[in-house]
Amino acid sequence: MKEIQVYHVDAFTNEPFGGNPAGVVPDATQLTEDEMQKIARELNLSETAFLMTIEDKDVDFRVRFFTPTQEIDFCGHATLAAAWTMATEHGWLDRATSIHFKTNIGIVPIDFSKRGEELQSVIMTQATPQIKDIEADIETISKLVGISASELDPSYPIKLGSTGIWHLLIPVKTRKAIDEAIPNIDLLKDHNMTRGICTTHLFTFDSEEADWKLYTRDFAPAVGIAEDPVTGSANGALAGYLLLENILDKHTEHDFLIGQGEACGRPGQLHIKTSSNEHGPVIQVGGSAVCTIKGTVRLR
Template sequence: MREIVVYYVDAFTDIPFGGNPAGVVPDAAGLSEAEMQKIARELNLSETAFCVKSDRPGVDFTVRYFTPATEIDFCGHATVGLSWILATEYGWLTRADRVVLETNVGLVPVEWRKQGEQLEAVVMSQVAPRTREAKVAVEEIAEILGIPVAEIDRQYPLRLGYTGNWHLLVPVKSRQAIDQARPDLARLARLNREDGVSTTHLFTFNGVDAEAQIYTRDFAPAVGVSEDPVTGSANGALAGYLVLEGILDKTKEHLLHIAQGHAVGRPGKLFARIVPQEATPLIQVGGKAVPTIRGALLL
């Protein structure tokens, strides 16, 4: 019988039972893909990260991500949860300034932000952002999401955004309208699968609290998750969209504070830093995490 160490980690929060819970398997060496999928189904969180020490130069770990239903290429909040565990439980906070994770979409460096000797936040550099046209009409997506079409904010374009996964980015006029969304999850799943999209991500600049400039909500039925409380990959894609679509000045650095999870009783906060570069901007997403469960899974 094998014992596999597992953690539940609440990401993008400093309060237990807030933010977005991720499963973390810090040593997944020897696990098959089928076993990883079964473990993710058993843990029954939106995503579980499986980590294996790497022998490749310049790479510390290889990471794979599974929802209860399928493998996905990248997951922001599970990356934050895993990195927090590596730093605080496995000594990497004092061993190095960062770790480099090899994912299905490429290398993701994760840096430590410290206050004295304490870990204050982890910051991941996501892969280069991209956007492309969304095929769905504004009227159709409003109907699928269960919000009045008048609440779609047409001063911003409806687009697909990417920093590791593709997300349908939907601008909405107010936080109230976002919180009142009642999507038809079966229709949304079909739409997202047709477009190769992982999640549908609603965002607004209006009605947000004093600590955040943007409020978001994320639905992911195409990958087996009805609603993701606080979404690192989608908010990274949103940050990239804001500069690539000319909403924010691409020649300047921006620091965005984003709130999410309030609609499902798991409020969380993250920050997204946009750094100008010659080719495409660098998108960094970071935040805190809180481990809530540590145990052994028996195989």
């Protein structure tokens, strides 16, 4: 009987049962793709990260991400959860100041931030952001996300954004409207699946919290997740969109917080840092995490 170590880690929070839970399998080297999918389905979390050893001097682990229904190319909160697990449960914090994962979208470096000997947060550098237009009228978008068309914010464009996977980014006037949104899950699933969109991400500058620059909410039925509590990839794509659309000055470094998860009872926050290099904007997304469950999965 093969026993596989697994962790349940709440990401983008420092409180148990907050943030976004992810599964982490630290040693998946001998697992088949079918076994990884079955473990992800058994854990029944939005995503599970599977780490595999790799002979590559530039990276520490190959990582694959599975929802309960399928593999996806990248997942921000599961990346954070995996880095946190390796740092705190597998001694990585004692040997290095960072860890590098090879994913389907490329290499993702993650830096550790300590206070004394204790890990305080980790921050990942995501793929270079991209945006593109989407053909959709306001009434259609309103019906998909369950928000009155009058509550959508015309000050900012509805766009697709990506730092590895595509998200539908929808500006909303108020946090209240976001919290009260009741998306048509079936319609949204069909809409996003036919267009290669991973999640639909609502955002507003009306955060109601002094420390938060933005407040967001995310729906991902196209990959088997009705609502994702706190989303690293979608908020990274949002940060890239803000720069590429000149909503934030792309030539200035930015450092701010985004709040998410309140509407589904799993509050969390993300630390966003932006800069630029010769390839364009650089998006970093970070936060803390809490390991709430540690155990083994038995495979025959």
